[in-house]
Amino acid sequence: MNDELSDFKVTNKETFIEFIDLLREDLITNPETWENRTLKDFLEAFTTFTEDIQGYYDNNRIKINADEANWKTFADIFKGATMYK
Numbered sequence: 001m002n003d004e005l006s007d008f009k010v011t012n013k014e015t016f017i018e019f020i021d022l023l024r025e026d027l028i029t030n031p032e033t034w035e036n037r038t039l040k041d042f043l044e045a046f047t048t049f050t051e052d053i054q055g056y057y058d059n060n061r062i063k064i065n066a067d068e069a070n071w072k073t074f075a076d077i078f079k080g081a082t083m084y085k
Helices: 003-007 013-029 039-059 071-081
Strands: none
Touching: 003 013, 013 071, 039 071
């Protein structure tokens, strides 16, 4: 995942849409950096990372309650699914 995508701040629906476009472009230009390149693998990781995201936040001392959906959490799940096994 490129630095622009890693550092991109998602705060609302519009920035989430921009983020998804950047994510798609990253897959096209940097597929070797993605652990989960097929839709099957990506969706499996998406599910697993969604289950575990609160632990990610807690371990990184990010004060987000994953039970309260927001655009940043959605973006974090998508990012996590690119590399989570």
